[in-house]
Amino acid sequence: MNLWNVELEGYNKNNIKKYETIFVLANGYKGLRGRLEFSKIGNKGNFLAGIFDKGQAQVTEIVNCQDPLGFNIYIDNELVNMEECSVDSFKRVLNMKEAILSAELVVTTKSGKTVEINSERYVSKSNVHRWASKYEITPKNFSGKVFIENYIDGSVTNSSDDVMNRSKHLSIIQAYDIRPGIALETKTIDKKIGIIELTRLIGENSKGNIFKARRYSKLGEKVVEVYETFMREGTTEVIYKYGTTYTDRDTDEELYYSALEELNNFVLQGYETEKSSHSEAWDEVWKDIDIQIQGDDKAQVGIRFNLFQLAASAYEGDEKVSIAAKALHGEGYKGHVFWDTEVFMLPFFIYTRPKVAKALLMYRYNTLDGARENARLSGYRGARFPWEAADDGTEVTPKWGFDYEGNAVRIWTGDEEFHINSDIAFGITEYFRVTCDEGFLINFGVEMLLDTAKFWESRVEYNEEEDRYEINSVIGPDEFHEHVNNNVFTNYLAKWNIEKAIYFKEWLKRKDENKLKILCNQLCVNEEDFEKWVDISKKIYIPKSEDGTIIEQFQGFFDLDYIPITEYDQNSMPIWPKGVKLDRLGDTQLIKQADVVQLMLVLPEEFSYDIKKANYEYYEKRTMHKSSLSPSMYSILGLAVGDTNNAYKYFIKTVYTDLEDNQGNTDFGLHGASTGGSWQSVVFGFAGLSIGLDGNLKLRPWIPSNWDKLCFGVNWRNSKLQFSIYQDVIEVYSTGENSISVNDRIYKISKNSTVVIKK
Numbered sequence: 001m002n003l004w005n006v007e008l009e010g011y012n013k014n015n016i017k018k019y020e021t022i023f024v025l026a027n028g029y030k031g032l033r034g035r036l037e038f039s040k041i042g043n044k045g046n047f048l049a050g051i052f053d054k055g056q057a058q059v060t061e062i063v064n065c066q067d068p069l070g071f072n073i074y075i076d077n078e079l080v081n082m083e084e085c086s087v088d089s090f091k092r093v094l095n096m097k098e099a100i101l102s103a104e105l106v107v108t109t110k111s112g113k114t115v116e117i118n119s120e121r122y123v124s125k126s127n128v129h130r131w132a133s134k135y136e137i138t139p140k141n142f143s144g145k146v147f148i149e150n151y152i153d154g155s156v157t158n159s160s161d162d163v164m165n166r167s168k169h170l171s172i173i174q175a176y177d178i179r180p181g182i183a184l185e186t187k188t189i190d191k192k193i194g195i196i197e198l199t200r201l202i203g204e205n206s207k208g209n210i211f212k213a214r215r216y217s218k219l220g221e222k223v224v225e226v227y228e229t230f231m232r233e234g235t236t237e238v239i240y241k242y243g244t245t246y247t248d249r250d251t252d253e254e255l256y257y258s259a260l261e262e263l264n265n266f267v268l269q270g271y272e273t274e275k276s277s278h279s280e281a282w283d284e285v286w287k288d289i290d291i292q293i294q295g296d297d298k299a300q301v302g303i304r305f306n307l308f309q310l311a312a313s314a315y316e317g318d319e320k321v322s323i324a325a326k327a328l329h330g331e332g333y334k335g336h337v338f339w340d341t342e343v344f345m346l347p348f349f350i351y352t353r354p355k356v357a358k359a360l361l362m363y364r365y366n367t368l369d370g371a372r373e374n375a376r377l378s379g380y381r382g383a384r385f386p387w388e389a390a391d392d393g394t395e396v397t398p399k400w401g402f403d404y405e406g407n408a409v410r411i412w413t414g415d416e417e418f419h420i421n422s423d424i425a426f427g428i429t430e431y432f433r434v435t436c437d438e439g440f441l442i443n444f445g446v447e448m449l450l451d452t453a454k455f456w457e458s459r460v461e462y463n464e465e466e467d468r469y470e471i472n473s474v475i476g477p478d479e480f481h482e483h484v485n486n487n488v489f490t491n492y493l494a495k496w497n498i499e500k501a502i503y504f505k506e507w508l509k510r511k512d513e514n515k516l517k518i519l520c521n522q523l524c525v526n527e528e529d530f531e532k533w534v535d536i537s538k539k540i541y542i543p544k545s546e547d548g549t550i551i552e553q554f555q556g557f558f559d560l561d562y563i564p565i566t567e568y569d570q571n572s573m574p575i576w577p578k579g580v581k582l583d584r585l586g587d588t589q590l591i592k593q594a595d596v597v598q599l600m601l602v603l604p605e606e607f608s609y610d611i612k613k614a615n616y617e618y619y620e621k622r623t624m625h626k627s628s629l630s631p632s633m634y635s636i637l638g639l640a641v642g643d644t645n646n647a648y649k650y651f652i653k654t655v656y657t658d659l660e661d662n663q664g665n666t667d668f669g670l671h672g673a674s675t676g677g678s679w680q681s682v683v684f685g686f687a688g689l690s691i692g693l694d695g696n697l698k699l700r701p702w703i704p705s706n707w708d709k710l711c712f713g714v715n716w717r718n719s720k721l722q723f724s725i726y727q728d729v730i731e732v733y734s735t736g737e738n739s740i741s742v743n744d745r746i747y748k749i750s751k752n753s754t755v756v757i758k759k
């Protein structure tokens with residue numbers, strides 16, 4: 001078993017779309033679905049970060065751009081196609097170490113001609129505008145004319161499988177014959193963002209060019225070049241396909257010339273040269289992110305898949321884009337960005353690739369005006385980050401969708417799921433705690449903290465009778481319950497958000513008083529607001545049980561029907577208990593995902609071991625895990641409170657969310673939050689890494705008995721730490737001087753040295 005590979009053996013029509021998601025190649029700028037060129041089934045997907053459009057769609061969504069992957073082989077005039085040929089052998093491999101997707105297939109056409117095709121593809125990490133494929137074609141039992149068709153398809157729509165919602169976001173601007181090669185330029189409907197894709201085939205053998213004739217044509221919205229060649233039985237011919245992509249977001253120059261220059265240079269340097277620098281770039285990434293789990297191959301491959309796809313989805317070169325819930329892997333959730341980024345994915349970047357983390361936070365900063373507009377439009381002040389975000393920070397959550405039974409329902413999350421504001425504030429302070437990047441905080445972070453706190457000031461309601469502040473009619477992380485009052489996650493984090501705003505306002509005053517003054521003027525806040533904030537933070541209502549152990553998820557939760565979960569499916573996911581009315585979930589104590597448990601992980605230092613344990617046990621029995629965000633959180637809290645068996649089960653569920661499609665919707669894109677949750681499960685869960693009240697790192701590991709060794713690295717302030725956790729020994733290497741607490745004992749590590757700790 002190669003622990004760096006995800007492999008698919010055997011052709012199966014029913015898993016094509018799932019593997020298209022699993023086999024996405026992305027570099028944070030572009031995501032190309034892992035489509036097999038020789039199959040008609042599947043969803044085309046060429047997603048470019050930051051390219052959004054509404055057009056005739058329900059809401060602004062990520063644009064499925066013109067598809068540059070088109071590559072057909074015709075033996076005489078017979079198309080080599082998986083659905084019509086007999087498939088003699090078929091294998092696809094995603095090599096995660098080098099970020100190369102390859103395919104090996106042998107097929108026989110209806111007329112009995114057998115051909116072997118070995119192909120590979122990469123989307124360059126070293127130069128985000130470049131991608132390429134290589135095809136090795138061998139006739140097994142014939143010699144004859146073969147046509148190779150290279151095309152770019154501009155007829156792509158979004159929601160191609162959903163007849164009522166199909167929408168086209170591109171108008172064709174121009175097709176180009178670049179001889180050799182083709183190009184197709186389009187523009188989005190609303191903002192008229194230009195997008196160009198260029199491709200060129202190079203087929204050469206020892207005698208030079210293998211092509212005998214070429215025809216260029218424009219077939220409707222497709223631009224096509226066809227080459228005629230002659231292939232001999234048993235002789236392999238190699239064809240390279242080079243591709244470049246540019247959009248108006250990248251350059252002020254004419255797109256065609258930028259992309260053409262890139263293509264010419266790319267071809268000149270050659271497929272293999274770019275492939276090497278791409279692999280080297282990935283090598284660097286892996287040095288930062290890899291986790292080794294020795295003794296558990298399933299966990300090893302699974303965790304690497306999550307790390308790979310998460311790292312592939314980010315691009316530090318663009319501070320105006322973020323990672324969508326489904327990353328650049330599909331149209332699910334319309335390419336929108338949720339709290340998934342700050343709470344689930346960001347910690348991975350903060351600790352392993354802080355530059356990316358900063359870029360992700362800068363996306364929120366760059367969309368602050370939209371967030372202010374959201375607040376203003378709903379009658380509040382400050383900034384209200386959107387529950388679902390696209391390119392400008394305004395709210396893009398659809399108003400209507402479908403429930404579990406297919407009934408049309410009003411979606412309230414965009415109106416009520418306010419905790420996103422504090423989630424972003426949390427991302428900012430976590431980034432600062434780990435990196436100490438003062439410049440970020442001074443120039444951008446404090447502004448976001450103040451403006452989100454200002455929103456809470458306008459959102460809370462004062463209950464005179466009880467002399468407390470409340471936040472009513474909200475949705476917490478658990479989306480089964482809408483319009484609830486005083487969701488503890490929301491209230492607790494609003495309080496925390498306000499407290500942090502006050503704390504960092506004072507901090508900024510010490511660092512740069514003038515900057516604070518300017519900020520207060522810009523945001524229209526003054527001492528009166530700050531006094532009010534202190535009052536709110538002291539008096540905000542946090543529901544509790546009478547004996548103080550179980551925290552009531554929201555006011556009235558304890559009065560709802562308790563319906564035990566008793567059955568689980570083949571993926572150990574809970575099955576709806578008998579008799580539950582799926583349109584009345586709000587009347588029950590069943591919850592969609594971690595909520596109180598989530599709070600205990602976001603603010604672990606606020607809750608004692610006993611409270612965590614009691615709440616974990618109480619809510620675990622009620623959680624349906626109908627969101628992929630949930631299992632990783634139960635795994636981490638489970639490990640913290642000693643439920644190790646279940647914790648491992650939840651961990652495996654998390655890392656195999658997409659590989660085993662245990663939420664049943666991998667076709668529509670990656671579960672980005674779950675990829676981040678996978679990293680958190682290992683690092684915060686099994687290794688038990690956290691930041692202590694003294695500001696130092698703490699480790700409290702527990703690893704399953706079949707794990708011989710768990711290894712990973714983190715960035716901590718100005719040094720890099722490498723942890724190796726064995727069953728009875730823990731080794732910590734540090735590039736800088738550090739103090740770290742391991743199982744509650746403090747160890748000093750000097751520069752470039754290792755401490756070895758016996759458990």
Ligand code: BGC
Pocket residue numbers: 325333338339340477479592593626627629673
């Ligand atoms: C979850 C949200 C999540 C969203 C996007 C929903 O099903 O309930 O918490 O942000 O999916 O992943």
